Amino acid sequence: MLSLIARTALTKNSSVWLPGIRAMSSGGPTAPFTTLSISHPATAVTHVELHRPEKRNAMNRAFWSEMVDCFSQIAADPDCRVVVVSGAGKMFTSGIDLMDMASDILQPEGDDMARTSWNMRRIITKYQETFSVIEKCPKPVVVAVHSACIGGGVDLITACDIRLCTQDAWFQVKEVDIGLAADVGTLQRLPKVIGSRSLVNELALTARKMYADEAKSSGLVSRVFDDKEAMMAAALELAGEIAGRSPVAVQGTKVNLIYSRDHSVAEGLDYMATWNMSMLQTQDVMKSAQASMEKKSPKEVAFSKL
Numbered sequence: 001m002l003s004l005i006a007r008t009a010l011t012k013n014s015s016v017w018l019p020g021i022r023a024m025s026s027g028g029p030t031a032p033f034t035t036l037s038i039s040h041p042a043t044a045v046t047h048v049e050l051h052r053p054e055k056r057n058a059m060n061r062a063f064w065s066e067m068v069d070c071f072s073q074i075a076a077d078p079d080c081r082v083v084v085v086s087g088a089g090k091m092f093t094s095g096i097d098l099m100d101m102a103s104d105i106l107q108p109e110g111d112d113m114a115r116t117s118w119n120m121r122r123i124i125t126k127y128q129e130t131f132s133v134i135e136k137c138p139k140p141v142v143v144a145v146h147s148a149c150i151g152g153g154v155d156l157i158t159a160c161d162i163r164l165c166t167q168d169a170w171f172q173v174k175e176v177d178i179g180l181a182a183d184v185g186t187l188q189r190l191p192k193v194i195g196s197r198s199l200v201n202e203l204a205l206t207a208r209k210m211y212a213d214e215a216k217s218s219g220l221v222s223r224v225f226d227d228k229e230a231m232m233a234a235a236l237e238l239a240g241e242i243a244g245r246s247p248v249a250v251q252g253t254k255v256n257l258i259y260s261r262d263h264s265v266a267e268g269l270d271y272m273a274t275w276n277m278s279m280l281q282t283q284d285v286m287k288s289a290q291a292s293m294e295k296k297s298p299k300e301v302a303f304s305k306l
């Protein structure tokens with residue numbers, strides 16, 4: 001049982017930020033899930049833990065659909081303002097479950113090539129949704145990686161908003177080694193995360209491992225920690241910093257950052273203007289501005305749920 005101490009937390013019955021200590025624990029999968037453990041280590045913070053440690057958190061059939069259900073619920077949950085994702089056990093994840101892969105992806109049904117291909121397309125699109133839901137979720141997602149992050153793990157983390165790792169972490173775009181071009185997000189998102197196109201190409205074409213220091217210097221992760229305990233404490237502290245701020249401002253920031261990543265500056269500004277023509281009318285602006293004038297932290301403001 002992994003027991004981690006949160007350095008800060010919101011008090012249970014208030015939106016006002018106060019320092020506190022909460023235990024963050026790794027039990028087993030949380031019903032109705034069989035591959036995920038969901039907990040609430042601090043008010044407004046949801047912890048999603050990949051939980052198949054005996055199989056190195058390999059992504060089996062259940063995982064691919066449970067992530068969609070989980071993040072759809074989180075997106076609609078007004079009590080959640082920020083998410084932390086991590087892996088239970090020895091490593092973050094060993095990627096797709098190679099045993100399950102054979103029964104699903106490698107044997108699509110269909111009476112002829114057109115129908116088989118159509119079914120295959122539907123399956124791939126469904127798999128893509130497993131990580132796209134993270135990006136579509138307006139709540140920021142902080143991912144904390146320890147030890148190995150292989151194949152589908154890289155697809156997952158590139159859909160997250162903030163990436164942290166331990167000093168012993170390594171990342172591997174492993175798909176070419178199992179005979180396929182990565183098809184659930186890495187090839188689309190990694191080039192937007194890492195500045196160097198050459199490095200992305202090298203990683204994806206050779207499947208070489210990238211270790212923590214290079215992950216940091218290339219921009220894949222923003223911070224590296226000595227061990228998992230330190231990383232999880234920092235992830236929770238970071239989540240608390242985000243959760244203590246206006247959810248209107250925070251979620252609007254995530255949505256517009258992703259929109260601007262995929263559009264021109266002019267299109268991004270246009271989208272922003274349309275977004276804020278309603279969102280600027282929130283009471284959060286007045287509350288935050290008043291707190292600022294009074295030299296208070298935004299974390300001291302009681303924001304309504306969103």
Ligand SMILES: CCC/C=C/C=C/C(=O)SCCNC(=O)CCNC(=O)[C@H](O)C(C)(C)COP(=O)(O)OP(=O)(O)OC[C@H]1O[C@@H](n2cnc3c(N)ncnc32)[C@H](O)[C@@H]1OP(=O)(O)O
Binds near residue numbers: 097099152153
């Ligand atoms: C449309 C779909 C798109 C998605 C594409 C995704 C692609 C990918 O993810 S490519 C990457 C696939 N993954 C791998 O190739 C990794 C394979 N595993 C390993 O290399 C090692 O297991 C690993 C280095 C991760 C861990 O080594 P360690 O010595 O710590 O543990 P093991 O004894 O090897 O494993 C423990 C048990 O876990 C099972 N397991 C590990 N990884 C997987 C996996 N990916 N799929 C299924 N099962 C896995 C392993 O068989 C052991 O099980 P058991 O023998 O029953 O104890």
